[in-house]
Amino acid sequence: MPNLPIQLTNITDDNPNWQSNWKSDFVNTINDKQSLAKMLDLPADFVETVFGETDEKNVGEKMSDFPLKVPQKFVKKMQKGDPNDPLLLQILPTFAETVQTAGFVTDPLAEKSANPTKGIIHKYRSRVLMPITGACMVHCRYCFRQHFDYQENLPIADDWQTIVDYIEKNLDVNEVILSGGDPLSLSDRRLFAVLDTLENIPQIRTIRLHSRVPVVIPNRLDDALLKRLSSSRCQIVLVIHANHPNELDDETISYLQRAKLAGIALLNQTVLLKNINNDADILANLSEKLWQAGVLPYYLHVLDKVAGASHFYIDDAEAVAIYWQLLAKCAGYLVPKLVRETPNEPFKTPINLYEQNQSILSD
Numbered sequence: 001m002p003n004l005p006i007q008l009t010n011i012t013d014d015n016p017n018w019q020s021n022w023k024s025d026f027v028n029t030i031n032d033k034q035s036l037a038k039m040l041d042l043p044a045d046f047v048e049t050v051f052g053e054t055d056e057k058n059v060g061e062k063m064s065d066f067p068l069k070v071p072q073k074f075v076k077k078m079q080k081g082d083p084n085d086p087l088l089l090q091i092l093p094t095f096a097e098t099v100q101t102a103g104f105v106t107d108p109l110a111e112k113s114a115n116p117t118k119g120i121i122h123k124y125r126s127r128v129l130m131p132i133t134g135a136c137m138v139h140c141r142y143c144f145r146q147h148f149d150y151q152e153n154l155p156i157a158d159d160w161q162t163i164v165d166y167i168e169k170n171l172d173v174n175e176v177i178l179s180g181g182d183p184l185s186l187s188d189r190r191l192f193a194v195l196d197t198l199e200n201i202p203q204i205r206t207i208r209l210h211s212r213v214p215v216v217i218p219n220r221l222d223d224a225l226l227k228r229l230s231s232s233r234c235q236i237v238l239v240i241h242a243n244h245p246n247e248l249d250d251e252t253i254s255y256l257q258r259a260k261l262a263g264i265a266l267l268n269q270t271v272l273l274k275n276i277n278n279d280a281d282i283l284a285n286l287s288e289k290l291w292q293a294g295v296l297p298y299y300l301h302v303l304d305k306v307a308g309a310s311h312f313y314i315d316d317a318e319a320v321a322i323y324w325q326l327l328a329k330c331a332g333y334l335v336p337k338l339v340r341e342t343p344n345e346p347f348k349t350p351i352n353l354y355e356q357n358q359s360i361l362s363d
């Protein structure tokens, strides 16, 4: 691979902060409701006003495993004074999470059964997924990995040789997906060590990072990181995760544009979420903003049925109705694929657009 198509150091622009300044954003996340309420000019008891009855004890118990965590930069993208802000609803722990709903389980994707060796999930022929950290910079309430046993699966030093051996025995594998948790929540030192190891496996052509960090702490994409990624022997793909156009403010867009200039392929995945983005105009708007940032919409996921997230669920009939409207609003390349992850299927399964009740379309 040739080096940079563009010398990052030569890009001139108004923002003096392209250098590392993200560490304080990593440390100073909001972890309690009171601070969140204060930043948003909301009364401290606003959770109750949004969701009615709140059982603090129940919520408290569940939240100790997956507590409130959100970077200040993401909170600043929320509308002050709006308890129903679509970004707020993605991160606010609520009573609704403690409700048990039939069919919503802790391991909806049966990932445990696709776990050939510690540190690797191999479901699809040409690529393996590696959860290299359990940490995320934001806790998304709908996340399907919220019950995943990271301790069991994080590779430690001794496991790396087994992982490399596994890949080398599976010559169809040409791509490694770094996931988590969130791979960009790792320090540069640890992340770069992983990249070094993977780049040394000749059959690996692509290294992909699945990360929400570029949306919640965009300055993580600083020059040190972009330079390392753009000098990789492999094609680097960064799949970000944005669900609503308000997540893409000017700062976020600028950092993504720089990542694109550095030769990184940028894609986005979105989860279809009730009261957040179950609306074709919102999704069309999101696609337009992504495009402005140099990011192509990749997947629109229907929600995985994970325990505690049933209040975000949109059924297939509504998902399909929204999708047909989206098709009519956007250029073809701005329409993500509508998919579901089904255990034991060899790919993310496209949702059948013709099977659902078409009468919704004529509303």
Ligand SMILES: *Cc1c(COP(=O)(O)O)cnc(C)c1O
Residues within 6 Å of the ligand: 121, 122, 123, 124, 127, 128, 129, 177, 347, 348
């Ligand atoms: C989603 C996923 C992938 C990536 O699938 P693509 O369709 O290539 O984006 C790979 N492995 C696992 C286990 C996954 O869940």
Ligand code: SF4
Residues within 6 Å of the ligand: 135, 136, 137, 138, 139, 140, 143, 144, 145, 146, 180, 181, 182, 212, 241
């Ligand atoms: S950043 Fe991704 S992995 Fe982490 S909680 Fe959110 S959706 Fe889940």
